[in-house]
Amino acid sequence: MMSSFRGKVTAGLAALVLGGMLLAAPAAQAKKLYVVTATTDMAALAQEVGGDKVEVESIAKGYQDPHFVEAKPSFLLKLRRADLLILVGLDLEIGWLPPLITQSGNPKVQVGASGYLDASQFAEILEKPTGQVTRAMGDVHPLGNPHYWLDPENGRRVAQGIADKLAQMDPGDAAYFQQRFADFSRRLTEAEKRWDAEMAPYRGRKVVTYHKSWPNFAKHFDLDVAGYIEPRPGIPPSPGHTLELIQQMKRDNVKVVLVEPYFDLKTPNSIGAATGAKVLVMLPSVGGEPAVNDYFQLFDHDLALLKQAFDSTK
């Protein structure tokens, strides 16, 4: 699989080179730092603290499964001229990003270089493995849960880390980045007060989720994730596991099922029909829907959906 993937990217890039589309970055853009992020959530946080001193672009779209992104030649064009690459890390992007980094030939963003920023170092990470790390069971979370941005406190930590990095790369604007971070942090504190108050009546409510995307979110908002539609992260649902889950949901009175927008609704809907649970398509990322354009709108959107679902399934 990997070799055909590489072949595709190489062939695509060659076609672009032949087409004369590989132009040097225009001089006018030289002053802004060009920040490429693996995902839209990292882009949203980078934009918050970078303001108009940066140009930010995400490789993955917000409606895509960040574990499995189909590589396109346009990704290489972005990486070629990036000053800084920000990734979620913890192997979230391992299926698609490493070969792109290598093939970009951009020394600034190679693993360990000064323009390579793994944002997981700033965040609180849940589900860290204690035993030997293995992918034998197909687990796509071998280093701990990579969906950490869904706790707003981790958003704050990552934003601070990005602000520090930008200040280091562009010392002349260090005060600007720190001021942007302070402003983001203040707005986040205000939003969190509102979010926490909205969710207070639902503390301890049980949910089932398709993928393990929500442990940080559940921890922050005090929800109880009672089970998963995937038998293990990255492994599609099986009839046996689904039956067990249905029995468990009936026993524990679980009435809400959260599904990320990139999964097939067939199994979730059959679980909903068997248990009377409400199936909600919850967005794990900024840009999951066109109206969700920044980090605040992501939580506004998801919490409104959740509140509605909890209210209608008492």
Ligand SMILES: [Zn+2]
């Ligand atoms: Zn995952």
